[in-house]
Amino acid sequence: MKKLSIPYVNLSKQWKVERATLLKIIDKVIETQDWVGGTEIKKFEKNILKYTNSKYAVALNSGTDALTLGLALIGVRKDDEVITTPNSFIASVASIVHLGAKPIFVDVKKDQNIDPSLIASKITKKTKAIMPVHLTGRVSDMDKIIEIAKKYSIPIIEDAAQAIGAKYKNFYAGSFGKVGCFSAHPLKNLNAIGDSGYLVTNDKKIYENAKLLRNHGLVDRNIVKRFGYVSRMDTIQAAILNYRLKKVDKVIKQRRKNFKIYSENLNKKYVYFPLEQSYEFNTYHTFVIQTKNRNKLKQHLMKNGVGTAIHYPTPIHLQNSSKRFNYKKGDFPNVEKQASQILTLPINENLKINDIIKISNLVNSFFK
Numbered sequence: 001m002k003k004l005s006i007p008y009v010n011l012s013k014q015w016k017v018e019r020a021t022l023l024k025i026i027d028k029v030i031e032t033q034d035w036v037g038g039t040e041i042k043k044f045e046k047n048i049l050k051y052t053n054s055k056y057a058v059a060l061n062s063g064t065d066a067l068t069l070g071l072a073l074i075g076v077r078k079d080d081e082v083i084t085t086p087n088s089f090i091a092s093v094a095s096i097v098h099l100g101a102k103p104i105f106v107d108v109k110k111d112q113n114i115d116p117s118l119i120a121s122k123i124t125k126k127t128k129a130i131m132p133v134h135l136t137g138r139v140s141d142m143d144k145i146i147e148i149a150k151k152y153s154i155p156i157i158e159d160a161a162q163a164i165g166a167k168y169k170n171f172y173a174g175s176f177g178k179v180g181c182f183s184a185h186p187l188k189n190l191n192a193i194g195d196s197g198y199l200v201t202n203d204k205k206i207y208e209n210a211k212l213l214r215n216h217g218l219v220d221r222n223i224v225k226r227f228g229y230v231s232r233m234d235t236i237q238a239a240i241l242n243y244r245l246k247k248v249d250k251v252i253k254q255r256r257k258n259f260k261i262y263s264e265n266l267n268k269k270y271v272y273f274p275l276e277q278s279y280e281f282n283t284y285h286t287f288v289i290q291t292k293n294r295n296k297l298k299q300h301l302m303k304n305g306v307g308t309a310i311h312y313p314t315p316i317h318l319q320n321s322s323k324r325f326n327y328k329k330g331d332f333p334n335v336e337k338q339a340s341q342i343l344t345l346p347i348n349e350n351l352k353i354n355d356i357i358k359i360s361n362l363v364n365s366f367f368k
């Protein structure tokens with residue numbers, strides 16, 4: 001396949017810039033033989049709780065495990081229900097299903113995040129958690145979600161996998177619920193060079209149990225308090241994340257600048273994208289436009305050397321894996337409409353201003 005002149009992501013550029021430093025960091029971890037656990041993990045947890053303004057942080061091997069452990073630790077068990085949106089990466093729902101619980105879906109607003117006005121009617125005696133997903137690096141409408149959660153005494157678990165550094169009314173993503181769950185997958189704004197994730201919480205018990213569960217339930221080498229898993233963050237990844245965390249605000253700043261350039265250059269007559277509300281601080285993990293001619297536009301951009309993506313073409317309630325829950329087409333009109341209209345344009349921090357102007361012009365000229 002022909003190399004794209006503007007790829008959707010540009011991890012090779014990141015590697016080129018950081019190569020010398022990362023190799024030193026990796027070398028140091030290997031040299032110290034601190035390969036599982038150790039000071040880099042502790043350092044990462046300290047850094048991340050400071051960054052998200054939380055009391056506790058637990059470094060894990062993935063965002064998926066952060067969600068699974070988080071749900072388990074707020075008490076989600078077999079046959080319970082968890083309210084969430086079908087517009088997410090599959091892992092949000094897989095984590096619910098693996099605990100034997102049932103995802104209860106709610107439609108989204110135009111900004112792709114859960115519509116809080118639809119939550120209350122879905123609450124039953126079995127509801128054990130509400131899981132808003134802060135898609136694209138935009139925090140869900142938390143005031144309303146917290147109000148409902150308080151009224152019905154249901155804990156919130158935030159899927160903040162895409163939202164490190166994002167704020168809502170000056171509070172950080174991950175700091176609203178009982179547990180905030182993050183991914184540090186290579187495509188995230190704070191990215192490892194493999195799988196990684198973490199959770200934050202203000203609840204000491206959840207913190208202590210998450211630490212136990214990620215490491216076989218071991219209190220020490222020979223004492224097992226409860227059966228656990230192997231969900232530890234790799235030490236090399238923690239060391240890399242400690243280095244990259246220092247740069248994440250710069251990454252976010254650049255992505256926000258890129259959004260501004262798009263916003264000034266894309267013709268809003270042809271495409272829709274939610275603008276930032278005064279109380280939001282969005283980090284643009286992705287930049288998603290909505291348009292009627294999505295597939296043809298995608299092809300047009302590809303022909304002109306621009307890579308794009310679709311997050312996500314099949315809503316989770318319509319995936320084969322969800323058949324057992326008996327949802328059907330038409331159940332969530334906004335999510336379904338968006339699935340056919342959304343297109344994710346490149347917004348990574350390595351783009352040049354001219355790249356964004358070029359993409360915007362290509363989109364505008366396609367519609368003209």
Ligand SMILES: Cc1ncc(COP(=O)(O)O)c(C=O)c1O
Pocket residue numbers: 061062063064065088089091092133159161162182183184185195196197
């Ligand atoms: C919204 C959302 N939830 C959960 C996850 C799962 O994270 P991970 O890939 O680190 O397991 C992701 C990451 O891809 C995500 O985007």
